[in-house]
Amino acid sequence: MNRKNSISLKDIAKELDVSIALVSYVLNGKEKEKRVGAEKAALIKKSLQEHNYIPNHVARSLRNGSTKTIGLIVTDIANTFFSSLARICEDEAKKYGYTIVFGSSDENPAKSDLLMNTLITRQVDGLIIVPSEGSNNHLKSLVENETPLVLIDRFIPGLAANYVVLDNYAACMDACTHLIRKGKKDIVMFAYKSSLIHMKDRIKGYEDAMKKYKLEDHIRIIEVGYEDAQQEIHTAISNLTSGTDKIDAFLFATNTLSITGLYSIQKLNLKVPDEIAVIGFDGSVAFDFFYSPLSYIRQPMDEMAKEAVRLIIEQIKGTKKTSQVVLKPELVLRESSG
Amino acid sequence: MNRKNSISLKDIAKELDVSIALVSYVLNGKEKEKRVGAEKAALIKKSLQEHNYIPNHVARSLRNGSTKTIGLIVTDIANTFFSSLARICEDEAKKYGYTIVFGSSDENPAKSDLLMNTLITRQVDGLIIVPSEGSNNHLKSLVENETPLVLIDRFIPGLAANYVVLDNYAACMDACTHLIRKGKKDIVMFAYKSSLIHMKDRIKGYEDAMKKYKLEDHIRIIEVGYEDAQQEIHTAISNLTSGTDKIDAFLFATNTLSITGLYSIQKLNLKVPDEIAVIGFDGSVAFDFFYSPLSYIRQPMDEMAKEAVRLIIEQIKGTKKTSQVVLKPELVLRESSG
DNA sequence: CTGAAAGCGCTTACAG
């Protein structure tokens, strides 16, 4: 920061006419270990205090080769799912003395790549990443370079990276099965157009549940783009419910899809759960205030974020091999699922 | 990061048998300015490329005395109001080549102080802070040190710091006036127990509106603590509406208070707006799905965050004196206010 | 017990 009154160890050393080393030892509480003379130590402490000395973490980082910083790349920090994860990561990281630098990729490979480079240039000690489509190669090179890395929310099949994710297949399998048991047959799944495994698994969970109950002919998946999800969902829901189609239920694959869907359902005045049962994903205050409180698939976010931080720290310390964690979802049942 | 394959300018220079200076010049696009020989420049570029050279931002920061990093201290990054601000700050900062490091203070002075110190130690070039109670002295010392600083959402009266805030007085004055014009007399305001000016101003706006319409005898303010807001609000709403009290409307002073209040209103089955009119603050998806879509005071978050980043950059560049921005609120009227 | 010195990876006057 180079602030006017910024004072360095050298300044203190000069003033006290001792070596910089001594000041450094005292600063870092190594006065015993390094056998610094008691009077000198006291003098140095006093001076440090009086000058309100603030260590320069940048210099320390350069020297130590460690910034005590974790880079966090999410899709969008304004999305409550990710901001909640970020908050938990922040608190957990702080326990280990780490600070978080974040960035939002918007599911965009170019932004994602830029973000990884920015954070690596800034020498973060490790990276927690919600990977987006098209960054496989970049991620692969990180793994090859042995950059401490943990993927969160999604993983890249075949990539030997640490990750902590939900059992997305089971999540949608359970949710869909629940709807089927409630007598629903024409269950429509809303997902994002994406080749990423978490989306594929969610879809597969739904499909397999349908197949298991011989409802393969009723499988119907609406895949929407990230950019115009709102419009596409509204059009789809509008079309599905205005014609002669028989539709029993909607299953949404993410929280943003769920919320967007609820806006359409509200606007179109659909009767939930009587006409249409609904199950959402992740949770949201919107789910609680929707006129028919939403049933949803709950992710253990606390566990997910804490585990991610734990894994990244272990990797930074070099004490850990690859570790891949799959967490259990929880189906929270309320009114909307019938 | 000290990764195995991490390569430095020195390595490149050695390999090409040129000086580090030359490599640095080429890296920074100063080959013309510094009149680097065309063949050497080409050679160096090629080598930089081939080795996939990644500059060490930490070394550069130490040398330049600038980290190109902005510290952002909010109350809680998981709160949508702040995560939305953070997202806008992120995008805006990126335009200027800056990265954001964030931290959540939880309205806690100790955490807030720690956060400021952590970020300053890390040599952020400037700080955007949502100040919490009890950090006045610390903030004052930052101003005295000429640390680039902008307060956001709240300011500290008497402190010559930059800030960008809402006209909180007008916001609540307008909201309360609207309720009065709708025929409401017994309007209860919910606020946090806080000595911070934004809260005082919101309360004052409400009070003055009541006084203006000779309703001073109807003024009723419920101030709750940050820790057990939920419990206190529920008890208050429950008591207010279960007895013989006549209550016409609720005015909530923040988005968390609004959402918490809505949970109680929902649980207690109060009829909005017939029994009780409601106006919330900031906006939330909860407001849109509450059975009686909520009227609320809208803050221009986009403008607020962009202005904050603009001000901090100007200060960092040293081109700006103190600048204090007060933004206009907007009263979004829907069903809940009657 | 203490200090002089190297070095982390850069940038940038300065000299030639």
Place this chain on the structure above:
DNA sequence: CTGAAAGCGCTTACAG
């Protein structure tokens, strides 16, 4: 046009 060198603020062997 090019290189040797200082220095940003630290930490840490090393020597005494």
